[in-house]
Amino acid sequence: MNAESDLRTLLSGMRPELNEGVYVFCTVPGGTVPAGTAPVATILEPEGLTLVLRQEDADAAGLAYDYTAGWITLRIHSALDAVGLTAAFATELGAHGLSCNVIAGHHHDHLFVAADRAAEAVAVLEDLAARSGPDRSARGPHPDLS
Secondary structure (H helix, E strand, O other): OOOEOOHHHHHHOOOEEEOOOOEEEEEEHHHOOOOOOOOOEEEEEOOEEEEEEEHHHHHHHOOOOOOEEEEEEEOOOEOOOOOOHHHHHHHHHHHOOOOOEEEEOOOOEEEEEEHHHHHHHHHHHHHHHHHHOOOOOOOOOOHHHO
8 A cells, every 4th residue: 555645635535533442641661561551652752651552551550641532543544754634634623622642653643632522533534534525615625725
């Protein structure tokens, strides 16, 4: 599968999918993933190893967190050097008062939004995709794509 870099194609084809569960961000000093946890992402920072994992895994391991998130995967295979995708969806989510933490994998972008507003975030992204597609004349253009 070839990675996509055209912004209109990326937006119209993003197909946001809400993954099951509630996710949290935790930091563990020393860079060791605790036994019994299965992080969906890790990021090594000077302050320690950040883990993104299911809330129940964090609770079982006694890990502290202060933010609960829903995990949305954009199902389009986005190129790592694509320009404008993150800005477009972050702007749209921001216009609806939704914060977004983004992690780019090799094939997909992964968005972590407030758990209690995750379904709303998916609806906002689906609307953005519909307005960005080839038949957008009836809905009006996306301002960044005119």
